[in-house]
Amino acid sequence: MQHEEQGGESLVSIRKADIVVALIMAAIGGVVIMDSLRLGMGWSEYGPESGYFPFYIGLAMVVASLGTVATRLFRKRDSGGSFVERQQLVDVMKVLLPAGVFVFLIGFIGIYVSSALFIGAFMRWLGRFPWHTIVLVSVCVPLALFLLFEIWFLVPLPKGPLEDFLGY
Amino acid sequence: MEALTSLIGGFAVLGDPANIMYMFIGITLGVLIGVLPGLGGANGVAILLPLTFSMSPTSAIIMLSCIYWGALFGGAITSILFNIPGEPWSVATTFDGYPMAQQGRAGEALTAAFTSSFFGAFVAVIILTFLAPLVAGFALRFGPAELFAVQLLTFCSFVGMGKEPPFKTIASMMLGFALAAVGQDPSTGELRMTFGWYEMLRGFDFLIAVIGLFGIGEILLTMEEGLAFRGKSAKINPRIVLETWKKLPRYWATAIRGSIVGCWMGITPGGATPASFMSYGLAKRFSKNGANFGRGELEGVVAPETAAHAAGTSALLPMLTLGIPGSPTAAVLLGGLLIWGLQPGPLLFIEQPEFVWGLIASMYIGNIAGLIVVLTTVPLFAAILRIPFSIIAPVIIAICAIGAFTVNNALLDISFMMVFGVIGYAFKKLNYPLAPLVLALVLGDMAEGNFRNAMILSDGSMSIFWSNALVGGICALALLMLFWPAISAGMRLLRPGTSRRPAE
Numbered sequence: 001m002q003h004e005e006q007g008g009e010s011l012v013s014i015r016k017a018d019i020v021v022a023l024i025m026a027a028i029g030g031v032v033i034m035d036s037l038r039l040g041m042g043w044s045e046y047g048p049e050s051g052y053f054p055f056y057i058g059l060a061m062v063v064a065s066l067g068t069v070a071t072r073l074f075r076k077r078d079s080g081g082s083f084v085e086r087q088q089l090v091d092v093m094k095v096l097l098p099a100g101v102f103v104f105l106i107g108f109i110g111i112y113v114s115s116a117l118f119i120g121a122f123m124r125w126l127g128r129f130p131w132h133t134i135v136l137v138s139v140c141v142p143l144a145l146f147l148l149f150e151i152w153f154l155v156p157l158p159k160g161p162l163e164d165f166l167g168y
Numbered sequence: 169m170e171a172l173t174s175l176i177g178g179f180a181v182l183g184d185p186a187n188i189m190y191m192f193i194g195i196t197l198g199v200l201i202g203v204l205p206g207l208g209g210a211n212g213v214a215i216l217l218p219l220t221f222s223m224s225p226t227s228a229i230i231m232l233s234c235i236y237w238g239a240l241f242g243g244a245i246t247s248i249l250f251n252i253p254g255e256p257w258s259v260a261t262t263f264d265g266y267p268m269a270q271q272g273r274a275g276e277a278l279t280a281a282f283t284s285s286f287f288g289a290f291v292a293v294i295i296l297t298f299l300a301p302l303v304a305g306f307a308l309r310f311g312p313a314e315l316f317a318v319q320l321l322t323f324c325s326f327v328g329m330g331k332e333p334p335f336k337t338i339a340s341m342m343l344g345f346a347l348a349a350v351g352q353d354p355s356t357g358e359l360r361m362t363f364g365w366y367e368m369l370r371g372f373d374f375l376i377a378v379i380g381l382f383g384i385g386e387i388l389l390t391m392e393e394g395l396a397f398r399g400k401s402a403k404i405n406p407r408i409v410l411e412t413w414k415k416l417p418r419y420w421a422t423a424i425r426g427s428i429v430g431c432w433m434g435i436t437p438g439g440a441t442p443a444s445f446m447s448y449g450l451a452k453r454f455s456k457n458g459a460n461f462g463r464g465e466l467e468g469v470v471a472p473e474t475a476a477h478a479a480g481t482s483a484l485l486p487m488l489t490l491g492i493p494g495s496p497t498a499a500v501l502l503g504g505l506l507i508w509g510l511q512p513g514p515l516l517f518i519e520q521p522e523f524v525w526g527l528i529a530s531m532y533i534g535n536i537a538g539l540i541v542v543l544t545t546v547p548l549f550a551a552i553l554r555i556p557f558s559i560i561a562p563v564i565i566a567i568c569a570i571g572a573f574t575v576n577n578a579l580l581d582i583s584f585m586m587v588f589g590v591i592g593y594a595f596k597k598l599n600y601p602l603a604p605l606v607l608a609l610v611l612g613d614m615a616e617g618n619f620r621n622a623m624i625l626s627d628g629s630m631s632i633f634w635s636n637a638l639v640g641g642i643c644a645l646a647l648l649m650l651f652w653p654a655i656s657a658g659m660r661l662l663r664p665g666t667s668r669r670p671a672e
Binding site: 011016017018021022024025028029031032035039043048049050051053054057058060064065067068071083088091092094096098099100102103106109110112115118119120121122123126127129137141142145149155156157 | 218219261333335336338339342343345346349353355356358360361363386387388391392516556558560561562563565566567569573574577579582583586590593594597598616619620623628
């Protein structure tokens with residue numbers, strides 16, 4: 001795979017990220033164990049109680065994750081390099097944050113309008129396309145999707161004030 | 169032979185023109201999906217699955233499996249032209265495929281790739297046709313304990329055979345099980361891990377996880393490479409195709425070897441990816457031109473492609489006969505079958521033969537149709553990839569969001585999809601395997617159910633798991649797999665004098 005090394009500074013090393021994620025996993029395992037204890041992990045007359053299976057799942061998760069942490073801690077030298085470099089993180093955020101806003105907006109103005117705004121914003125800020133291209137694509141694509149899903153497949157998708165106004 | 173008569177009956181199902189149409193639509197969509205990043209095989213099938221709810225299960229699964237096919241073919245296009253593997257199992261194809269494209273021999277590489285895929289898949293389907301009823305018949309003797317043992321073996325194989333560190337494999341798998349457990353316990357009806365949040369009653373749908381992990385996660389990873397998406401142009405015309413076809417028979421040994429490796433790996437949940445690498449490695453070692461591999465050797469494309477497609481196809485065998493998917497995409501198809509109320513496993517062959525054989529018949533024709541479609545439309549798909557990433561990325565994300573929504577008509581699922589996307593991104597970077605997570609999510613409830621039933625049968629005693637040779641054998645194998653990493657590390661340490669590779 002072509003990788004364009006931009007010589008970015010490493011923000012987080014793989015080692016640190018590995019340990020953090022493993023600890024998070026262990027924490028999740030802990031939550032699972034807690035809930036299993038609440039449900040009961042023994043045996044009732046009907047067989048294993050609700051919490052039986054999840055308890056062992058949680059336990060395995062905690063043990064495995066702590067194992068990962070231990071393996072990492074024992075290998076003192078920082079092998080593996082960088083988890084994410086500054087430029088890479090910026091690039092990823094360029095997608096993640098607008099996508100987050102997009103998802104948030106869906107609940108308010110419907111998916112079609114949100115998509116139009118999302119595509120348009122992307123094309124403007126990251127693609128630097130001329131305005132007429134932006135408007136063309138960011139209107140046509142959601143429109144095509146609308147025809148595809150609402151009219152042809154008859155699959156209802158979240159809609160907002162604009163569609164209400166147009167009578168859908 | 170009984171299998172042949174059933175197969176012919178299956179072809180009759182395809183006589184329905186609607187099904188043929190679905191086939192072609194499926195293949196076209198599949199190639200499109202395979203070609204676009206973030207919409208790969210498992211994800212694409214996951215997104216389109218809810219749309220097929222209005223069709224009959226037979227038509228739906230035909231279309232979905234053709235999408236699967238198309239995606240298999242499509243992955244090769246991006247590997248060769250853009251050096252971007254469309255699917256994990258197309259990575260090995262980039263080794264020789266991209267250099268060939270750089271030398272201006274893209275058409276040759278593509279033809280070789282597609283034809284090899286066709287060959288590998290064809291061999292696998294034939295084996296599937298004859299092996300499936302046998303396995304299904306055998307599997308009828310499986311009770312809940314045996315079924316659980318097989319599922320246990322599946323998961324332990326991930327630990328034993330996977331190249332990811334075993335701790336991470338286990339953690340990833342357990343996360344899948346934990347997510348599967350959220351919601352209502354199917355046996356007792358109690359609420360697990362919902363924490364009073366009403367929306368969590370439904371639990372996590374594997375489709376959302378797949379779309380997030382493989383779709384959004386993929387896009388995030390692609391973003392890291394910067395927004396560059398430049399590819400080589402491909403000229404593919406009948407002349408090139410015929411010329412390449414004349415060269416290919418020379419590599420019949422590689423092709424057969426690749427198909428066998430693929431079939432074997434596909435049936436076990438190793439999957440298409442290791443199959444393609446293994447086939448490439450074997451071919452490199454055994455070929456006369458081995459030294460030339462990596463610099464544009466045609467054989468270097470034949471080997472991984474036959475294996476990957478044979479594996480991808482034979483992954484459907486355990487899915488149909490035992491209910492154990494051999495790959496994430498097969499897992500999604502399995503989930504689809506469950507949603508339609510079809511219980512994959514030995515009973516499927518008895519209760520729904522028309523469905524099963526219709527599906528198998530469609531694999532033959534779908535394979536042929538796929539080859540034709542793909543050979544004729546390569547320039548079109550290559551052109552699509554030239555659409556700047558800044559347009560494609562948001563469109564793909566929007567499609568993923570739609571896909572996530574249509575599963576349960578729940579807005580919350582779209583947010584979950586994003587969370588899974590971040591998880592997928594982080595996991596891929598940290599070398600946590602995603603396949604066991606998905607499989608655990610799909611099989612979690614079933615595995616627990618089997619375990620429960622086995623326990624009830626044995627009145628709470630674990631001894632049911634070695635009560636007969638079958639169960640005992642499978643469990644022993646499973647435990648071997650589970651502890652294999654420890655065993656092989658131990659063996660390495662005990663052997664004096666051999667160069668000690670630093671333990672991972």
